[in-house]
Amino acid sequence: MSELLSAELLTNIGRQSEPRREIVTRRDIRKYAVATGNRQRKYLDGDLAPPMFHVPLFWDVVELDQLTPDGVSIDALLPKFPLEKAMAGGLNIEYHKPIRPGDWLTSTRTLTAIYDKKGRSGALIFYEVVMDIVDDDGELVIREKTTRILR
């Protein structure tokens, strides 16, 4: 255990969000394909979801009074960290199965790691959140791991 990361903070590792189940529609696929500047007909027509369609599908929908004044929703999965300035993070996404209109998908997010490192200009905290997306047969469709750095 480090001075920065208390034992209590580390007990949050393994914490999981409530599963969220959403339906994929042709209209939502088409809106996303257009908004990203996609040039492939199968996506623009909404026959198949392009990569990263899970981002709009599972972006948190919160009520207006739950947004901060700068328009951000608070991630309820995360504990309060002793460092708060967010730096660049990374994303790893595995694509296991295609997504099509009519599919019901369920995502579950897990806080899988919290650790610290000594950076050039002081301590850094890293945390990792894994989002598993499964279909109604329980088969893995997408696994996304986000790593974020705080200083």
Add this chain to the structure above:
Amino acid sequence: MTTTSQQARLAAVSVGDELPQREFECGNVQLMLYNAALWNGHRIHFDEPYAKEVEGYPGLVIAGPLLGDWLHQGVEEWLGDDGRIVSIDYSNRVATYVGDILTSGGTVVELFNDTQEALVDVFVKNAAGDVVTPGQVRVRFGDVW
């Protein structure tokens, strides 16, 4: 199922091959539609006085995942119907703004003939030539959705 043309495509790919580059310029309308599609209300993406005066940015900030999407598009347009993206790693390193001229591209860095896969280093660069979003994509030939 792998077709003859897909096998021929993998055989024609070599380490060092460069992907076609594509230019992206995100305007206010596209950025608004993108964040609306996500339900992302972060003001730095649509409220220019707020982004400049309160947050100190030179303009409206392009949402990080949109740059990640462009990495995918560059690879998929190169792959055509010969394969698909299996996985990606990327990070947003430098902020980009509405009106920036950005370019996506990549280079094949490793081939795996046993699995018919390839690793491709990918990037989005800004007009100054800085890589704003580096990444690496694993593709598999002969596997198409």
